[in-house]
Amino acid sequence: EAGVAQSPRYKIIEKRQSVAFWCNPISGHATLYWYQQILGQGPKLLIQFQNNGVVDDSQLPKDRFSAERLKGVDSTLKIQPAKLEDSAVYLCASSLPQAPSEQYFGPGTRLTVT
């Protein structure tokens, strides 16, 4: 069974530029999560989707971050404009509806904002 796929793996941009990350969850996993992991910290939930609907986006900085999951499968997370403090690893995870606490993570995208 294929795992959660993410791309790109690394991205370096200048502040005020925009960037987008892509995630393809495990087949059949209706729930998809985007996390931000700053160096030395645990992952922090940014947004949670159930199929193509948003369940929780309370921690998403909506003035600069946006996310979508149009067909209930792949998802895109965008940052525009980026700030220095956005430098982090962005992790995508997915889970089955009947086991939402057991999340499977992709390898992440390491973003560096200079």
Added chain:
Amino acid sequence: TQLLEQSPQFLSIQEGENLTVYCNSSSVFSSLQWYRQEPGEGPVLLVTVVTGGEVKKLKRLTFQFGDARKDSSLHITAAQPGDTGLYLCAGDVSDYKLSFGAGTTVTVRA
């Protein structure tokens, strides 16, 4: 402020030694998960504990959930270099939202 406090923050031991890492909170969780994260990779789920006082064993790893479901520990027996990584605990908060601790970085020297 972290909902889950993990200790120690760093741990470096020799191959063959035992180690224990802790995960504590003032909140009660319906379940708690332990993950291991290697450099450049995402966290990998090791175990889920759901019952207060529960003990689960996974080869050389022993996980315990506190009686009050507020804390947990992970014990590794005869650690090997392959056990090196960041160990994260995560607890269910409302609506199956996970809150992660900051993690314990474990280094096992050959």
